[in-house]
Amino acid sequence: MAKRPSKHLRVPRPLSTGAFARMEAKADGEWMVQTMPADGSTKTYTCPGCSQPVAVGAAHVVTWPRVASIGSTSTVEERRHWHTTCWQRRR
Numbered sequence: 001m002a003k004r005p006s007k008h009l010r011v012p013r014p015l016s017t018g019a020f021a022r023m024e025a026k027a028d029g030e031w032m033v034q035t036m037p038a039d040g041s042t043k044t045y046t047c048p049g050c051s052q053p054v055a056v057g058a059a060h061v062v063t064w065p066r067v068a069s070i071g072s073t074s075t076v077e078e079r080r081h082w083h084t085t086c087w088q089r090r091r
């Protein structure tokens with residue numbers, strides 16, 4: 001493990017993984033992105049990026065629009081599970 005130079009003091013985050021979602025701007029709008037740890041997945045999802053399954057036990061990301069789409073009552077319904085790499089490739 002290499003030591004990182006500490007230019008800035010970093011505030012340590014609480015260890016409750018997945019409690020925080022970050023916002024990412026993509027070509028079609030702003031998305032909330034939450035990282036799911038490997039032990040956080042209990043079922044198989046289909047990745048919208050490559051149509052391949054996101055395996056149980058695989059770390060991945062969950063995304064949902066920051067603002068619900070027209071006709072949608074809740075952004076929770078719009079949650080999608082992506083392979084981390086597929087999401088990063090998305091524009």
Ligand SMILES: [Zn+2]
Pocket residue numbers: 047048049050051052082083086
């Ligand atoms: Zn994928």
